[in-house]
Amino acid sequence: MPDITHPHFRQVSMSTPEAVSTDLSNAVALHKAGRLEEARSAYEQILGISPELNEAEHGLALIALDLGQQDKAISLITNCISKDPANLSYRFSLGVTLLQAGKPKDAETQFRKLIEDAPRMIEPHLYLARTLKALNRWTEGLDVLTIASKQFPNHGDIWMEKGQAERTLLQHAEAEQSFLKALNIDESDPDTLNNLAVVVRAQNRFEEALGLYFKALEIAPDNPKVHGNLGNVLSEMGLAYDAEHHLRKAAHLQPNDISSLYNLAVFLTREERAEEAIDFFNKVIKINP
Known part of the structure; x- marks a missing residue:
């Protein structure tokens, strides 16, 4: 399934020709729904009409990434960037693809540059932390997330990532506070309840952990x-x-x-x-x- 948090699924360029804007929106909707073959066909049809439309080529790149075809994705995204170097979504996609392709150092460079150029874009902060995790640089990743949690205090994903880093570093009390912050944002997320229960259990509060696990199962019984x-x-x-x-x-x-x-x-x-x-x-x- 595609990562529906990707900026590609939240925006369609205002420069998109009106004649194909509806087709592009439909292609993005198919892609978001995980109907990859239909989405790929739709993107290709759009490019047949408007070969200069980067959003459609970018969509094809993300489908390649979803299918594990990292080299193809890198080629398509690089082509998009060559035509629109300032596009943040394309640059973010390149970082994600490099990370999935097993090139975390190159991904780190990409995400750091994005944070420098667009500090209010949340995704590069999350992915820089994940990249540092892949490089086993947990403390640096936690530093990134600590700064991000101050910039984006209402984003549960930041608090979840921060809590997971703290848990890995055996900072259980700190992780508990991060998971509680995430839970305050979304009280019905079973993964947050599960993570909170894990760190509560690590602090020998077994009965409290049981309550959290049972609450999570009420929301997601399977x-x-x-x-x-x-x-x-x-x-x-x-x-x-x-x-x-x-x-x-x-x-x-x-x-x-x-x-x-x-x-x-x-x-x-x-x-x-x-x-x-x-x-x-x-x-x-x-x-x-």
Whole structure:
């Protein structure tokens, strides 16, 4: 599925010829809905009429990126930039593509330049932090997010990324505050509740963590991460029957997820159910020899 937070899906250039503006809007809508083949055909038809229309070529680049064709995406985006060097959306797309293509240093350069040129554009801040994470430079990434959280205090994604960086750096109290900020912006996000529960649990507040996990499941009853984490907490609390239910639910919802299978195998080992545990360990090995 496409990243619908991308600026491409929020704007259609005012310079778009009126004759094709409706077609372009329709193509973007198809793309946003994940109907990639239809969107690609629509973008190509637009380029057949107006070959100079960069937005359509940019759309084709993003579809290539969605399909894992990074080299093709880089070529198309680079061509768009050559025709419109000041376009922030194209430059942002290049950074994202470089990151996905395994070129984080080049992506870092791109995102830093974007932040310098357009400091009020939120996406480069987020992606610079993610790029630094990919480079295992967590402290630098947290610094970027700390500054961004002051610039964009009402954006939950910033607080979520900040909390995740703090959690990785074992700054659990700080991470809790960041996740609470994100939760204040969107009280119904199960991922935020899940992340908050993880850091609350890390501070040995098990009952409070349970409440957060159950609240997340009220919103998203089939969220495998929540079931897995809840199962682990229940196991730590000695509530084996309930723990097994949630660990099995996580493994059922994600039958090829190594973490879910491994957690269930470890639980069964602790319960001295060796044969069952071995079955799940074998599934893990089959997925990742």
